[in-house]
Amino acid sequence: MVSIHQKIFRDIETKIMSGDWQPGQRIPIEHELAAEYRCSRMTVNKALSALAERGMIVRRRKAGSFVATQQIDRTVMDIQDISTEAELAGYEHDYRMLMRRIERLDASDAALLREPVGAEILRLQCLHLVDGKPNAIERRIIMLDAVPLARDETFASVPPAKWLLEQVPWSKARHVIRAVSADAATARLLETERGEACLTLIRQTWQNGHTVTYVEITHPGDRFQFAGDFQPAEKEVPDHLARRSAT
Amino acid sequence: MVSIHQKIFRDIETKIMSGDWQPGQRIPIEHELAAEYRCSRMTVNKALSALAERGMIVRRRKAGSFVATQQIDRTVMDIQDISTEAELAGYEHDYRMLMRRIERLDASDAALLREPVGAEILRLQCLHLVDGKPNAIERRIIMLDAVPLARDETFASVPPAKWLLEQVPWSKARHVIRAVSADAATARLLETERGEACLTLIRQTWQNGHTVTYVEITHPGDRFQFAGDFQPAEKEVPDHLARRSAT
DNA sequence: TAGTGGTCTAGACCACGGG
DNA sequence: CCGTGGTCTAGACCACTAT
Incomplete structure (x- = not known):
């Protein structure tokens, strides 16, 4: 009815x-x-x-x-946690922590995040694998002032994105999607060629006006894309344009 | 109040x-x-x-x-017509029609669009310039069955995207964002290096279940990005993460 | 079965802004 | 001015579902 x-x-x-x-x-x-x-x-x-x-x-x-005369042309992009996304698609997800270090915000990152120089941060880097193949490099900064519990979290069993979503109840966020060429380090980690086009998702999350976390997730361009429907309710999307983020 | x-x-x-x-x-x-x-x-x-x-x-x-326990992590991306976007940002937009040809859908494109082989189409290719610099290549297919008026439209004064938005009242759409390396032709047109990472937006639009148009818009990665706010209402976004699609 | 949300009514007053 | 949308009321009945 x-x-x-x-x-x-x-x-x-x-x-x-x-x-x-x-x-x-x-x-x-x-x-x-x-x-x-x-x-x-x-x-x-x-x-x-x-x-x-x-x-x-x-x-x-x-x-x-x-x-409306102005045809709205906006799309809702689901930007999910990689592990969740892989699970939903039925793929096996794993990740390796490459770096975990407590630092103080240097001038360049401070300018990027618009947060004060010297603020205590947790800097993480990890590699995500989907079905055993490198799928993304996650480079993350967590503001320890905003998330003090992160100081003692090793992220050994729960990926940072998932952990943060559970810890921080809600937030504003800003997403940016860019295409970049893989540098030597990125290419090596993603097991691809240097110069290969990569898709980078940048996300900054705020809570009460303070940055919670800033993350750059870089995917190999030949194995990843973002997809969004104009109408979230729409289900009859052709397979060939379906999300294939975990292939 | x-x-x-x-x-x-x-x-x-x-x-x-x-x-x-x-x-x-x-x-x-x-x-x-x-x-x-x-x-x-x-x-x-x-x-x-x-x-x-x-x-x-x-x-x-x-x-x-x-x-809600499951933190929704989706973002609304405004995917605007390039000319409109450039105007809003205060830049000068121009475009050049590189190709305009009436064809019949071949097998490969038919599979891509999920439309019958042999359907009459208008194939367009044009170069978008923002402030005189190449900003995007638009490769488009318009289904002439769905938009018969396009047959006699030269797009000399109105870009295809804008024209279509005015002609076709509303539609479902599917967006895909990919990173690709510029091939020789793309690099030449965009005045960039071959192999340069490019951001490609693919959009397919339907009306009443029939494809209206399919378009691939390829931007040079060093001059373009997509940006989206989690909350559309949010205005206090730091400048450094603000949309710079027309720079 | 009873608590809760989903929906709906037939009014009402007000703010805005076009004529 | 006065038509239109924005908001609100004090009820009501029903559907669903946890207990």
Whole structure:
């Protein structure tokens, strides 16, 4: 059974997607829709609010609601912890800690993170393996002020990303995706050629305005990609474009 | 002025972000919150529904609402039309049409697009320049069945992406981001070195189950990146991680 | 079975902003 | 001004599910 506001949402969505209602076109006002669907205005409002939140319509007081002219072209990327991702895909994940060192933030990293020079940090480097093949290098900085428990954590059994997600309840985050050429060290670790195109995900996470962690995860370009659906609900995606991050 | 449901939303968001309410912890039921905020249950419900939609809480009938244990780690990437993006960033955008040809879908592309062999297509290739420097190569296939108007469009004054967005009201889309090494032709066009790491965005768009267009946009890795905020509402992002796609 | 969320109503007042 | 959306109320019934 679908609720009334869901039905209204889908009906209007369909009208827009099919081109029945053109961009810029004004759609019926709440009272009219309420009459059409024989429901209260609040129910209509719930559907229209959801449509507006998705960017499919634009709502203006006094003027009315309009089919969005500016086609929103954004995509939701699932950026999962590597171990979780590998598990979900049915692959075996393993990792090796290459470095674990307590340091103080130097000038260059301080500028990068926008945190004060000299702050105590835990610097980690580890190699992730999927089905026994190197899949990613993780270079991470954890701010010890923000996550004091990390000081005594060896990450021997739980990968840093997973551990942090469990420790730090919530955060703001910023993601950047870049393409870079593998330098000598990276190539050696990933068992690929020097100069090979790599996909790097940079993620900085904050809590209450303070950096929790900063991480660069570098994947070999020939074995990794990011994929995102425009509509999270969409399931009927062709296999050939399906996520293949763990191949 | 912030509305009551906004205040409730923010209060709970803060409690979760600060760690005051731990993951898995049960939060007050709707009636209790309604009493606390001296508002109706519907108002509380609106706030909690929004929190649930963002994945910050999980709601279960009879059991109650709980702080989400599985930290969602997804990001919203704005994937804009290059010309629009450049304009927004205050850069000058130009493009050159390198190829425009009506063909029939060959076996390899048909498999890639999951469309029938022999379907009529418009194949485009163009070079995008930002501030006079090559910024991207766009290789595009437009299905003429889905967009018959494209047959007579020269794209002399409007870039294909922009034109299509105006023509095709809405669609499902699939995005893939890859790192690839520049081949000879790509390197020449982008005025970079052969083998240089490039960031490729692949986008396939559907309408009513039929492919509208398939495009590969390849950017030089040293001049481009994708960036996304975890929270779309978040504005206080450090400059050094800000979008620099048009630099 | 009883507690909780999901949905809905038939009003209401107000803020905004186009005419 | 006054039409439209934004918000809110004080109930109500129902579906689900933990106990």
